Amino acid sequence: MKNKTTVAFILCIAGSLLAGIYGPWWGPAVFIMMLCALMGLTVKQSILAGSISLGLVYLGMALWMGRQDKAEIIEKTGMLLGGMSPVMMIVVTTLIGYITGLLSGWLGSVIGGVVSKK
Amino acid sequence: MKQLLIPALLFSGWMALLNTDLPVKGNFLPALGRFISPFQGVWQSVTPNETSFDFVGQTKGNVKILFDERDVPHIYADNLEDALYAQGYLHAANRLFSMDVSTRSAAGRLSELIGQRTIAIDRKQRERGFEWSAIQKAKSWENFEGNKAIIDAYVNGVNAYAKSLDYRDWPLEYKILSHAPVEWTSVTTALAQTNMAIALCLGEDDLEYSTAQAKLSQEDYVFLFPDHNPKERPIIPKDRLWDFAVTKAKTDGDQIGTPPNKKQTEDNRNKDLNGSNNWAVSGKKTANGFPLLANDPHLQLALPNIWYEMEIHTPEMSVHGVSIPGLPFIVIGFNEKIAWGSTNSGQDVLDWYQITWQDSSRLRYKLDEKFVDATLRIEEIKVRGAKVIIDTIRYTHWGPVTHTDEHKDMAMKWIGHQKATTNDIDYLKKINKAGDVVAYRDAVSSFQYPAQNKIFASVQGDIAISVAGVMPIRPAGHGESLTSGESTAHDWLGYIPFEHAPFIINPSRGYVSSANQAPADTSYPYPLLGKRIFEDYRGRMVNMLLDTSEHFTPSAMQALQQNNYNLHAADLLPVLLQALDSAGCLSGEGVAIASILSKWNYEYHRDSLSPVFFDLWYKEFENLTWDELDNLGVMRPEEWRMVEIAKDHPQSKYFDQLLTMAKKETFSDIACISFANMLKAYHNLEGDQGKNWGNYKQSAIPHLARFPHFGADFIHTSGGRHIINAMSKTHGPSWRMIVELSSPPKAWVNYPGGQSGNPASPHFRDMLEHYFDGKYYEVAIRNDPAAWTPSRQINISPK
Numbered sequence: 031m032k033n034k035t036t037v038a039f040i041l042c043i044a045g046s047l048l049a050g051i052y053g054p055w056w057g058p059a060v061f062i063m064m065l066c067a068l069m070g071l072t073v074k075q076s077i078l079a080g081s082i083s084l085g086l087v088y089l090g091m092a093l094w095m096g097r098q099d100k101a102e103i104i105e106k107t108g109m110l111l112g113g114m115s116p117v118m119m120i121v122v123t124t125l126i127g128y129i130t131g132l133l134s135g136w137l138g139s140v141i142g143g144v145v146s147k148k
Numbered sequence: 149m150k151q152l153l154i155p156a157l158l159f160s161g162w163m164a165l166l167n168t169d170l171p172v173k174g175n176f177l178p179a180l181g182r183f184i185s186p187f188q189g190v191w192q193s194v195t196p197n198e199t200s201f202d203f204v205g206q207t208k209g210n211v212k213i214l215f216d217e218r219d220v221p222h223i224y225a226d227n228l229e230d231a232l233y234a235q236g237y238l239h240a241a242n243r244l245f246s247m248d249v250s251t252r253s254a255a256g257r258l259s260e261l262i263g264q265r266t267i268a269i270d271r272k273q274r275e276r277g278f279e280w281s282a283i284q285k286a287k288s289w290e291n292f293e294g295n296k297a298i299i300d301a302y303v304n305g306v307n308a309y310a311k312s313l314d315y316r317d318w319p320l321e322y323k324i325l326s327h328a329p330v331e332w333t334s335v336t337t338a339l340a341q342t343n344m345a346i347a348l349c350l351g352e353d354d355l356e357y358s359t360a361q362a363k364l365s366q367e368d369y370v371f372l373f374p375d376h377n378p379k380e381r382p383i384i385p386k387d388r389l390w391d392f393a394v395t396k397a398k399t400d401g402d403q404i405g406t407p408p409n410k411k412q413t414e415d416n417r418n419k420d421l422n423g424s425n426n427w428a429v430s431g432k433k434t435a436n437g438f439p440l441l442a443n444d445p446h447l448q449l450a451l452p453n454i455w456y457e458m459e460i461h462t463p464e465m466s467v468h469g470v471s472i473p474g475l476p477f478i479v480i481g482f483n484e485k486i487a488w489g490s491t492n493s494g495q496d497v498l499d500w501y502q503i504t505w506q507d508s509s510r511l512r513y514k515l516d517e518k519f520v521d522a523t524l525r526i527e528e529i530k531v532r533g534a535k536v537i538i539d540t541i542r543y544t545h546w547g548p549v550t551h552t553d554e555h556k557d558m559a560m561k562w563i564g565h566q567k568a569t570t571n572d573i574d575y576l577k578k579i580n581k582a583g584d585v586v587a588y589r590d591a592v593s594s595f596q597y598p599a600q601n602k603i604f605a606s607v608q609g610d611i612a613i614s615v616a617g618v619m620p621i622r623p624a625g626h627g628e629s630l631t632s633g634e635s636t637a638h639d640w641l642g643y644i645p646f647e648h649a650p651f652i653i654n655p656s657r658g659y660v661s662s663a664n665q666a667p668a669d670t671s672y673p674y675p676l677l678g679k680r681i682f683e684d685y686r687g688r689m690v691n692m693l694l695d696t697s698e699h700f701t702p703s704a705m706q707a708l709q710q711n712n713y714n715l716h717a718a719d720l721l722p723v724l725l726q727a728l729d730s731a732g733c734l735s736g737e738g739v740a741i742a743s744i745l746s747k748w749n750y751e752y753h754r755d756s757l758s759p760v761f762f763d764l765w766y767k768e769f770e771n772l773t774w775d776e777l778d779n780l781g782v783m784r785p786e787e788w789r790m791v792e793i794a795k796d797h798p799q800s801k802y803f804d805q806l807l808t809m810a811k812k813e814t815f816s817d818i819a820c821i822s823f824a825n826m827l828k829a830y831h832n833l834e835g836d837q838g839k840n841w842g843n844y845k846q847s848a849i850p851h852l853a854r855f856p857h858f859g860a861d862f863i864h865t866s867g868g869r870h871i872i873n874a875m876s877k878t879h880g881p882s883w884r885m886i887v888e889l890s891s892p893p894k895a896w897v898n899y900p901g902g903q904s905g906n907p908a909s910p911h912f913r914d915m916l917e918h919y920f921d922g923k924y925y926e927v928a929i930r931n932d933p934a935a936w937t938p939s940r941q942i943n944i945s946p947k
Binding site: 050051054055056058059063087088091092094095096098099100101103104105106107109110111112119122123126127129130133134136137140141143144 | 149151152155156158159162163166167172177180181182184185186187188189190191192193194195315320324855856857858907908909910912
């Protein structure tokens, strides 16, 4: 049980990274949804794996890109978008990743359940 | 299946929300899904995409683009079309958003991008028919041989870059506005030129003069608004003889003195927003015997800079200089034989005609004793997030009706709307390739608008200046004020023939120069309108300084471009201080400040405090003096005239205050009162503004789309109006160039900004500090691509 969640979590991270790099912005969400459906995870497992993995991927990428931001683009853009600080931009990014992963995992798990019942 | 409903709904709703631009307080929050995605959106815009790469393009042969240490590209192509394809590609890669916004602004299509906030701007541009004239211009280009291939190559280059972008690579501004780059066409290229024309040749005072004539006595009008500044030093020296006959223009006095309403005057351009200078000095006046040419065109400054520096090599030409993103070729620069530059001429090429409608339907108007149909053009203004706005513009014999009022509509006749008689693309092509003064004159003969002072110097030792561009000839007495649109007899009679336009080569004084002043004195046979637009101090200052030396060097030219001496202040301040002294109206702090001013050298240096005192004092002095005119709604006289009145007419009735009926004030009284007011105004300055001139002036270079923090919010600068270094708050020298016409030529250049249009790039503003410290980069044409090591390289190969 625990191993399955861990595997799902690792696959979610790896898959959403690849889907993010090579696919459209919604690529990681679709990947997590399909993975959770195919692996036959429970709702709880899927939500956990999906939300934390995509949240972490978004957080990690934001931190990575933020380190390269020599021209303070994130700070300037944040100020333009209602006065958000760079930290708040990272928080918002992570939160969006987290919620997207959560909903993707949840829906994937339910789809998987429906399909396996049939 | 029921258990699917809630997660499916939540997931779909969430994704839809992330995929939608949300309106917030008149703006739009970009769809956060892609915008905040660290794989796609703003996070991917934090690194510059300036690398070396190869691609297959629509070229006939191979093209190499080598970038130097400032990221200036050097294009090496086998033919002109390939070079221009590469130029279009580079313009798009570095200025795509600027090109889009500036041409949308000219066309009246900003609301498609921004939303309701820009509807008023779009409406005004549509009323004026700028897009319509650009469409006509693009069509006319095709009538000239060779133009189509040039424009097509350039347009293809722009689109090759734009089409290569996916969302991840969009310029940041597009991501923020959540709008994809659009396809570039020959019409948008024409709009890029129209945009310059809008910035440079809409100056006129027809309605202001009409009001002044209607509300002032003839005696007062002549007193306040004389035709010529007796001290002016026109571009063409006064000893030039005009040895051609001019057909006398018809005289027709049917001018209208109807005062315009407020709305009609709102478009009046700010006359302080000029400052361009150029001069060329013959080898006789330089230390090493080579001619020197200098040019610093002043424009509204923005980041990224309006210009893009580059070098183009083809078998026919090797040319270095600045280009205007959106247009092919180098606009100001030098090649191996010549150097050329421009300042705006500021001539009045826009007239207003009052339209008499048959009835309130405004469908037919009176022309030559009968009523004729207006042509209706439907303008559809698309607005982001709102309904389309439909506007009907009425076109008359004169042009579009742009100001409407009860029975007082006015039509605009503008040079930019007239059918092209010359070929401005041809001008660019010829001037880039020109090798001597004959080729330069041939190129200039093709220039259409805006009217400009085209300066020239060559390695053969020639220097010259031409007032270039199409300049209308009006019936005598017309063009300076509102004219009746009821008769075609009031129409323009034609254009000044090129061979009659002001021009001089190798004058005996050893230099040619211009600084937006009057092109010629009263002996010039054709009337040149624009007296209130022509500058009165900088031109005199440039010439005074050029008269002083016979051994100019490039570094002396650099110092001259950054000269901060204010001749206007030098003319007026001693008179004002003398008035204070005579009146004995000073005490306490006033004595100390007057003493500081009396020792001032009239330099507008950024660390100096005296210019702050003088500027505040002058504003108060002007306001008190012209209270009668302000009360009548009449424009103020030019500043040189004010100095003359202060010096020669200290008892003038204009110094009397409207509000003090019991007393009749004189010049001395106004000097004292305005000085006291200045002291109060100085103490009311906020923050550090009263510390020095740079702090007071608060210069800034905003981002092109006015995104806060993306520009340079405050720059401590010297200079100001009436000064050679005419750096004002956001208007100033947009490119500084000095060329020594040795063989091969050498140049020293700089501009406020950087080569990249990407705010994340180190080249977005890397030249800024250097620029405001008054430093230049030395450049020379690099003919051999193998002889130097580029910082990066792009190779284009044919399909």
